[in-house]
Amino acid sequence: MMNGEALYQLHLDRIRKALACEPVDRIPVVPCANAYLARSQHVVLKEYISDFDKACTANLAELTRLDADGTQNVIFSPYLLGTQWLSKAAIPGVELGDDDMWQITEAENMKFEEYEDIKRMGWDAWQKKFIAEKCNDNWNRLEPFFAANPKAYQRFHEAGIPCIADFLMITPFEYFCGGRSLETFFTEDLMEEPELMHEIFDLVLESNLKTYRQQILDTHATGVWIGGWRTGPDLISPAMFDEFVWPSFKAYYDLCIEMGVIPTFHLDSNWDLCIDKFKRLEDKTYILGLDSKTDMRNARKVLGPNVCLLGDVPCELFAFGTPDQVADYVTRMLEDVGPWGVIISSGCDIPSDAKPENVKAMADAAHEFLNTHPQK
Amino acid sequence: MEVLLFGGFLGSGKTTVINRLLHDLTDQGKSAAIVENEIGTVGIDDVLVAQTGLKVTPLFGGCVCCQLTADLLTAVHTIEDQVNPDVLVVEMTGLAMMDGIRDTFARYGRDTLRLHTIAVVDMARWPKLIRAMEPVVRRQLAGADLVLVNKTDVVPADPEALEQMSQLAGGAPCRTLSAQSMEPGAVLTLIREVLR
Ligand SMILES: Nc1nc2c(ncn2[C@@H]2O[C@H](COP(=O)(O)OP(=O)(O)OP(=O)(O)O)[C@@H](O)[C@H]2O)c(=O)[nH]1
């Protein structure tokens, strides 16, 4: 059997080839999951988010069962969610039952006047204070998580499973859309005070670029997610996307390229109307992660053969479908948009109630594909 | 099992409508259960819950809404197995997109489920919403069988707005109301009449 280091390199090479849209010896499978990994290994969510050794063991056990080529996260804490959306998160074993799914609380957590505080204090200092005071002191609560990361990474490395999303790059839009709450942010802030929003966004972006640059160095990052949760055309018009979101996407992407880090655009919900925007980026340099609401076949048509697509087995199929249906979904997707330049994964997270046999069927179908469909 | 799924923006009046409806159902001797995609003090009438033994099931979704639809259908199936009420009422957060939920129910839901989707709109806030967030409003209404235009005591219903809502909802009927001051029985009658 191959040792961990060799396996790690083999897997990472395969992922890099897929990124470059070059031929691979098998289609890589890089899942994205947390609660599912816990459930599949019968770990209660309360423990999963506090006992990180146990969580890491569960994750490795399931990813090894799947023979995964990589992962999109190593361990997870729901306190991360609060820092992404300036919100409180409800936590299993705290506000929720021990095995209930965590959730972001959608509320107007931040007041309009606080934009002035950001200008005065700077983004970094302001968000530290705000998150301490208004988001359940998330940064402090994340300390055990961050402390557990190096060991978890080491264990993944030894198991030969590379992580392609070492941390998340958050656009200014996401923070305030969360903190101010969706509706208030759109109707009061973006609509009434666009100039102020630009000023704030620029300030946040500049600060984050510094932070992320350092974070890439500190974590020796292989890849990152550039998150598009509330910034897609289901929520905003393509023109607003260009005005308020694209500048951050582009700046984060440029930072990744400069630092030799793989950017994965993690795009939730339907991005059909904005897929063409990604033609502005250089081919073969980024991964587009789609969640099955976006038409992946259309994305291939629009972007051409030289962009790596990651996705997109639907949540519902994992939960309610059969292994045959899942396998069929994956095979047809690879026939239509592959085989090169594709990484097979769930669309967004594998849902916590996914059937393990369905998840396995996804991995097997991808891994088998080149045997049943030999390429010339 | 009848499933009445309520969606609509934060504070549009979903819980207020639902409380009225639950009273109406109980008065008629119908059993109900409820799924709340919200935490903490959800505002479902405690007294009613205590009196009727109404089952309230919380529903939590991971990041935003990608896992939620699958979790919702699982919860609905479980309630049908364990409680099997006449009517199951579901309150979703404003972020849940009803057309996606409908698709999932159609594809993977049991034949015994009769799903009706109801969008609650705050009349007073409509002009702002449609101006600032048309794509979201469009998607919220796209999957609705019925649009309840609420808070018409604050701002009277504007025919042009109603026309626009109905159009976005694919021709679904729009009914105006002030949920806060409905006579007993009125909400149920309204919903019955439309969602036969
Ligand atoms: N004036 C007026 N106020 C109403 C009416 N219906 C509800 N409200 C008020 O609007 C506020 C929000 O009502 P809820 O029923 O909690 O709204 P909701 O949609 O459930 O809110 P979330 O669950 O927080 O999204 C409350 O203060 C209600 O009393 C109405 O017809 N007229």
Ligand SMILES: [Mg+2]
């Ligand atoms: Mg409510």
